[in-house]
Amino acid sequence: MKKLNVAMIGYKFMGRAHSNAWRQVGKFFDLPYEPVLKVICGRNDADVKIAADKLGWDEHATAWQDVVGRKDIDVVDICTPGDSHMPIALGAAEAKKVVFCEKPLANSLAEAERMFDAVKRAGVLHMLCHNYRRVPAVALAKQLIDEGRIGTIRHYRGVYLQDRLVDPESPRTWRLEKAKAGSGALGDIASHSLDLARHLVGDIAEVSGMLETFVHERPLPGSNARAPVDVDDAALALLRFRNGAVGTVEASRFALGRKNHNRFEINGNKGSLVFDLERLNELELYIEEGPNSGFRRVLVTDPQHPFIGGWWPRGHLIGYEHSFTHTVLDLVKAIHEQKLPAPSFEDGVKNQRVLDAIERSASSGRWEKSS
Amino acid sequence: MKKLNVAMIGYKFMGRAHSNAWRQVGKFFDLPYEPVLKVICGRNDADVKIAADKLGWDEHATAWQDVVGRKDIDVVDICTPGDSHMPIALGAAEAKKVVFCEKPLANSLAEAERMFDAVKRAGVLHMLCHNYRRVPAVALAKQLIDEGRIGTIRHYRGVYLQDRLVDPESPRTWRLEKAKAGSGALGDIASHSLDLARHLVGDIAEVSGMLETFVHERPLPGSNARAPVDVDDAALALLRFRNGAVGTVEASRFALGRKNHNRFEINGNKGSLVFDLERLNELELYIEEGPNSGFRRVLVTDPQHPFIGGWWPRGHLIGYEHSFTHTVLDLVKAIHEQKLPAPSFEDGVKNQRVLDAIERSASSGRWEKSS
Amino acid sequence: MKKLNVAMIGYKFMGRAHSNAWRQVGKFFDLPYEPVLKVICGRNDADVKIAADKLGWDEHATAWQDVVGRKDIDVVDICTPGDSHMPIALGAAEAKKVVFCEKPLANSLAEAERMFDAVKRAGVLHMLCHNYRRVPAVALAKQLIDEGRIGTIRHYRGVYLQDRLVDPESPRTWRLEKAKAGSGALGDIASHSLDLARHLVGDIAEVSGMLETFVHERPLPGSNARAPVDVDDAALALLRFRNGAVGTVEASRFALGRKNHNRFEINGNKGSLVFDLERLNELELYIEEGPNSGFRRVLVTDPQHPFIGGWWPRGHLIGYEHSFTHTVLDLVKAIHEQKLPAPSFEDGVKNQRVLDAIERSASSGRWEKSS
């Protein structure tokens, strides 16, 4: 089988998740290519060498500029923090590589637009990694909506709640620094909820947003010194969709007890859907059938369910990382078919427009256009 | 035991619930007075006679003006639609009766303020019936918050979702007519969620609101003719509390599968709380205690829990109507102690100010002050 | 409307629940008779007088022998501990009264059989109060089974778990004394689970049972002295139904955290059902429809659901005591129609046969016939 050589830039949390996906996808699914974990790249030579060994990459490197242009590389997979997505993507596009980029596409709308322009001009395939679209329960939700089972959608109700920052002594990492992270809960987790909103309901016309920082100063990691927090701890918005549906979205790192509560509820005029990432193998489905209707808990582990056929027999749960494996699966198929996979960088730009509108609205105190 | 003579105006859904409360309260709780269901009043003589027999009232009447001034009456209980609350309350206050009024206090802020002025000037006791404050699980939530068990509150997340209007052929009743109902989901059900927000979290400083009507015309009851719907089917708002907490509230009659889903979640820096009226005997409580913490389902049926001592042994559920019985219990006690019970008409005015601000914001597209 | 005069013997927990049912039934349902709470009877004159006032009875008395024969009495309602059920029922039957008896029918099979003989010979109507049959969710379960929606039943899985006796210093009340209570968890709570098994699945052919006492001695109430516990703390059994289904039943007062966990699961070849008394307004229903099937949570509060029409609009919960009101409703209707209501004393005898077989099996170590 033809090989597909991958270069990965970045090797922390997302690097581990993407590496696992590249390693595992061929063990469970039939592929048109054999993915090869060719080279992993990071700035610290010692650390990236350890990562290469641990994560199963053939080589390691420290300069992404050298890597993205290598003739033997087919795909560049970007897993770095958001502030370096643009230069790497531009370099990879120029070198005519398939560009696969972890979300959010960029730290600002302007950067995102430049990235989308670059891949378009270069004529290369591109994909944004919003892994939750390919959790089987979410894919099933999409399928039911597309089949009309839920009817005309009236409401989207999305929250992404965590509790990592409740302790005011939790350190001021790069994620709490606007220059590196772009924004706080907004870009990190509300972006997931908004991508699902667009994916499942449709484009968002306008928003009324609100950003809140509860703790304004935190200790620097491993230090007594304190530094300001200049990103949001929580982001909230009212949404008006193009198709007439209305919605809310809320992201917070101050929701005590919620570990990774990426939940949405969708109400249509024929049915409703509820998903919660903390129970990612389940989809709650309501179909109106009279007095004995009720929200049913569908265990999305049937071979007929999206992506499940590759894994285990009915009733055997999958985990978080499998959503990356499914994303890579569809990327590899798309490369073979030379079709643009979804979400593309264009989706990234659209998402960024919504994030941008929420920031503008939080500042203006008015509704702002988001598409 | 001294008797407490009650006159009730109105005899439909709320009339039945209040009647039951007056009948039952003395059978389960020790009271300083014996409530007497003296006279029930409604416009249709035949119907109100049937109601009097069925609901256990000694007499019936058709003109509230005659009833509120009767010397033998101690309490006037107002259960009519919102557009008649003000005149009845003014009459009862003038006659120096205790005034007990079903929510919402009035259909507009101006009316609500006039009612509060009237009871203040008359020097009579007054109480607004927001029955959900006295569901034991909600009363326990309040107690835990007051004891500091939840810590500083960061988030309030309230929804009140029903699905009664999903069918576009569902009739255009008086509840969908602005002239009679004042507003739609906003005044009818968002008002509950906002009262709980104020009760549990504190005063709401400003709001960004949104009102939506999905179906603009419906058949008149028992007729082929169609009439316009000029109230909201759904009401959504972002909330900023005086104490720095932020929140969302959403009410809809288009949330298919949600029958009476009055739910709130509160996140503090020590714990979190979740309540759902569809499981009203439970409170979900999270207390941060390290990795083995988790949302615990407290069955609020212990004799030590608020109001439960009057009912059954531990583990025996109570129903919806019991919340009215608890409200009447506290009203009777307050009358005996000549103390103002809560929520008072002042709370009604404050609630109305929030509803009013949401309407103004929905129209202006800007944040509006709500207190 | 013709009156139906009731005499009640007993005034503790069950007396309060039955009194409430007699008082409330006519306020919510249309009845062929007006029930009159004529006389309540108990051994302690002072206490029974207080109970009469509190619970709404016209008169009180101390000798049941005098009461059951009164000409003005139509129904004798027996709410005393199990050891006095037989003499009172025999007296009431001889006096040609309708006999309504709280479960368990008697403390032994022999007593139960004598009671059934007495009412048959006297030709009077009789009803056993197994109130859980008339929780709307249970009544809906029965209806779905009778309609064939669940198909051929394969499994019944019943537990009735409480945690009242976990503390070894919890007192040795009469319920822990074999002479008064007959048995422990077996007769008190397993009897409910077994009645539901018979009601929903069918007659039980044979059982393998086990009784366990964890704490053999407890302090007498209000005393330092300790007395032996000679009843079971937990009762467990395997069941073989006449129709080929198999089952388990387990009752315990040592299941920490379970307050009133009367739960059953029924699996048929078309669907499954789960009920839990701690969420008595819900029925979990599974209907096999392919991969998107799932246990749905039916909120059994629709006007079309059994008994709900008398109460509140859709989505408003009812409580524990309502199940007694429904039982009394059907008793009053049965009296009017002169039809034997279910469960009758014959059901009581059949239930007692199963309890008896479990006791025999626990002692013999073998399967025993139970019908």
Place this chain on the structure above:
Amino acid sequence: MKKLNVAMIGYKFMGRAHSNAWRQVGKFFDLPYEPVLKVICGRNDADVKIAADKLGWDEHATAWQDVVGRKDIDVVDICTPGDSHMPIALGAAEAKKVVFCEKPLANSLAEAERMFDAVKRAGVLHMLCHNYRRVPAVALAKQLIDEGRIGTIRHYRGVYLQDRLVDPESPRTWRLEKAKAGSGALGDIASHSLDLARHLVGDIAEVSGMLETFVHERPLPGSNARAPVDVDDAALALLRFRNGAVGTVEASRFALGRKNHNRFEINGNKGSLVFDLERLNELELYIEEGPNSGFRRVLVTDPQHPFIGGWWPRGHLIGYEHSFTHTVLDLVKAIHEQKLPAPSFEDGVKNQRVLDAIERSASSGRWEKSS
């Protein structure tokens, strides 16, 4: 790092799960050896070749007899159906290999005892793969019990419910043939529930068991011919533990709607625990702390929880197959420390004794000793 060469016999469902564990364990955990997937063995050459490629094995073979004796092999991993476990294990033990065997250890007690004798005599390390012991939530349950957090255990309540055989036209596979499978639901799934009972509560002294076959004849796979089913469709038992606790266990493939419902509830005098494999990332924990106690849902995804540190940050779920990875992790560590891992073949013998006692009891109609 020193290599650990593995030979696997069998390549179907369990072969895939074990292969994944061997491949993944070193990518997520620090190991004393590097596992090498050396050779996979199965009877059909073409099929086993495909499996070797797909699952990542260096070589393939068709005769286990040749494989188990190879000098370069350190561990023999047995994933075949139960009827061949004994000969392979005996061969591997004789060749002084570490023997790792999928459950159940054997199809009969006699075989299990012979296997345990063989590994003891050979002085080789041995481990039985009961993977559910190493689901993090189950490992946490064990830890809490060992720390005394639950107190003295009174009750074990285990079910393992599936619905695979509800359809009478579901084929008569080898799993329904006593000669190959030994038993039906009993050995296949009740064995898991009984292993967890022994692991978490203690040895089982005696049982009263019941086996039921609902459908006695089924079509042969891919054929019109029908063949008898001579194993149980459902297995039920009452349990008496050595330490005084009592329990029930039930396994069925006729529980419609239950896909892989391996659930247990344990009640102690200080707390209770509930686990459900369909929500394997959660443990329900009840600790008695007064009226505001409740079953809390612990999301067992904290780095401090057993095995989680190797995977993802807090709040990210793991799947079914991870339990095998944890099992292999502990096996590799045990080999390095030359300590016997648990569960060992001795546990397998003990488990088999309980299964055997249930079969004997089902036949005798009496309680039977099980240890």
